[in-house]
Amino acid sequence: xxxxTVWIVVIGLTCVTVATxxxxxxxxxxxxxxxxxxxxLRYAPVCALVALITPELALAGGSLDLSLSNPKLVxxxxxxxxMVATRNMIAAMAVGMxxxxxxxxxxx
Amino acid sequence: xxxxxxxGRDAAVARRRRAAxxxxxxxxxxxxxxxxxxxxxxxxxxxxxxxxxxxxxxxTLLVYAGSAQLAALPLLAGSAPLSVILLxxxxxxxxxxxxxxALQPYFGxxxxxxxxxxxxxxxxxxxxxxxxxxxxxPPAERGGEGQLWFFVGMASGIWFAWQSxxxxxxxxxxxxxxxxxxxxxxxxxxxxxxxxxxxGRPAVVGAVTAGIVAVLAAGLPLKxxxxxxVVGGIAAAMATELLLxxxxxxx
Numbered sequence: 001x002x003x004x005t006v007w008i009v010v011i012g013l014t015c016v017t018v019a020t021x022x023x024x025x026x027x028x029x030x031x032x033x034x035x036x037x038x039x040x041l042r043y044a045p046v047c048a049l050v051a052l053i054t055p056e057l058a059l060a061g062g063s064l065d066l067s068l069s070n071p072k073l074v075x076x077x078x079x080x081x082x083m084v085a086t087r088n089m090i091a092a093m094a095v096g097m098x099x100x101x102x103x104x105x106x107x108x
Numbered sequence: 109x110x111x112x113x114x115x116g117r118d119a120a121v122a123r124r125r126r127a128a129x130x131x132x133x134x135x136x137x138x139x140x141x142x143x144x145x146x147x148x149x150x151x152x153x154x155x156x157x158x159x160x161x162x163x164x165x166x167x168t169l170l171v172y173a174g175s176a177q178l179a180a181l182p183l184l185a186g187s188a189p190l191s192v193i194l195l196x197x198x199x200x201x202x203x204x205x206x207x208x209x210a211l212q213p214y215f216g217x218x219x220x221x222x223x224x225x226x227x228x229x230x231x232x233x234x235x236x237x238x239x240x241x242x243x244x245x246p247p248a249e250r251g252g253e254g255q256l257w258f259f260v261g262m263a264s265g266i267w268f269a270w271q272s273x274x275x276x277x278x279x280x281x282x283x284x285x286x287x288x289x290x291x292x293x294x295x296x297x298x299x300x301x302x303x304x305x306x307x308g309r310p311a312v313v314g315a316v317t318a319g320i321v322a323v324l325a326a327g328l329p330l331k332x333x334x335x336x337x338v339v340g341g342i343a344a345a346m347a348t349e350l351l352l353x354x355x356x357x358x359x
Contacts, residue, residue, distance in 0.1 A: 001184060006163045009184055012194045013177070014170040020201035021173075022227025024208040029216045033209055040346045041210035042243045043314045045236035047341030048203045049302040050315045051322035051334050052175065052232070056295045058323045072292060079296045083303040089138055092303075096296035100289060 069107070075100035128254040132261025135241060139233050142297025143266055144273040149291045150174045151277020152284050157181035161278055168274040172228070172267075176200045179331055195330055202335040206342075207235040214242065214251045215259075229263035231270075233301070237262055240305055309352065314345025 024031070033041075057076040058064060068074060079096030083089070115122035115129070147168075154164035154177065171177055176197040183193045208227050215226050230238075238259055242250070277284070284290065306315045318341025325333030 001158065001187060003163075005190075006159060006184070007166070008190065009180065009193055010163070010167045010170055012190065013167070013173070013180060013197050016176065016194055016197045016201055017171055017173045017204075018224065018228055020198060020204040021208055021230050022224045023205050024212045025215060025223040025227040026220060027212075028220065028223065029212075032216075033212070038210065038213060040342050041206060042239055043311060043342045043345040044203065044206045044210060044338060045232065045239055046302065046305045046311055046315050047318035047338045047345070048207075048232055048334075049236060049298060049305070050319045051337035051341065053295060053298050053302065054319035054322050055326045055333070056292075059326055062327075064323065072295070075292070076295065076299055079299050080303055083300045087304060089141065089297070089300040092300040093141070093293065093296045096299070097289070097293055100292055100296075104289075 069103075071100050071103035071107070074103060125253065125257045128257035129261035129264075132258035132263075133265045135258070136233070136237050136262040136265045139237060139301050140265055140269040142294055142301050143233055144269040145290065145294035145297050146174050147270040147273035148277040148284075149294050150177055151274040151279075152281045152290070153178060153181055153277075155278055155281035157185045164278045165275065168271060168278070172270070173197075173201060173204075173231075174270070175232075175334075192330075199330045199332055200334060203232075203338045204230065206338060207232075210239060211235070213247065214238075214255060217251055218256075226259065229259075229267065231263075231266055234259070234263050234266050236301075236305060310345040310348040313348040314341040317341045317344035 053076070057073045058066060058070075060070055060072070066073065075096045078099045079092045082095045083092040086092070115125045151164065151168065154167055155161070159167065159181075167177060179200045180193050180197050183196060204227075207230055211226065211230060215223055218226070238255075241258065242255055245255075302315075306312055318337040321340040322333055322337035325336045327333070328336070
């Protein structure tokens, strides 16, 4: 890839960020969403975050792996359970990393 | 930059603004761990995809959208057409259109440049934190100065954590071995951050639906699965809410 190509892509991606993140805000009050829809959008952040997470846990090399030998799935569920039980972020991440590392080492 | 130039000359106003700014910074503090980890991973990934240090610095400072960057990098390295790279990034970023629609009732009345800036800094984490704090604010109380400065404080924390760790990743790319599992630490951080936000039955149903759709639709072209998961999750959460309301007999 040439120097110019990279910079064109960088500028293009910057425009994409601005266009998507600011779309509705820049339009201002001209287009107001119905109350019901605005209320529904409160669920957007949770859905987006979960949707970023689950493919990382359940897909191994692009194919579905829901077995107990999938280190990411087991460690991810473990971390989630620790978080539900303790609400302690550091503990959840530590348990998850330990489980992940242990399973990878055991699998050789 | 002096505090006076940031918060204004009037002492009483400045004190209020600074207090709101600090509240935002405090609220976002725990989320800075996964944010920083993601930034580091993205920084390393840019160099591994073949960008030079200067190109990677330019990308992180301008684009400021980790998921879009991570989606675009393999395409860029594989010499995909510009249209495919930009379209993929736009689809990965579709969730931000939904976010900015949700922020519009709060910030829609500010001058246009300020609105555009607020949008640029409304990342996943920032948006999630803002709505979990002010999502229930009655319409009349939306978009006050306290909320604006809360957002600015939060967004500053996220920007600094992301950019500093991303730059660190760019500088240290050669020294960070893939075997450390840093990318997985970032995922664990996201999990820990997301769990407390899943409160109430509609949110649980929405989260489970979004999670399943994201996995099943992961193979869709242009990374459409992410947008499909967000829309599906919101729809499922709303359907649950309506069902619960009907069962209680309230309109």
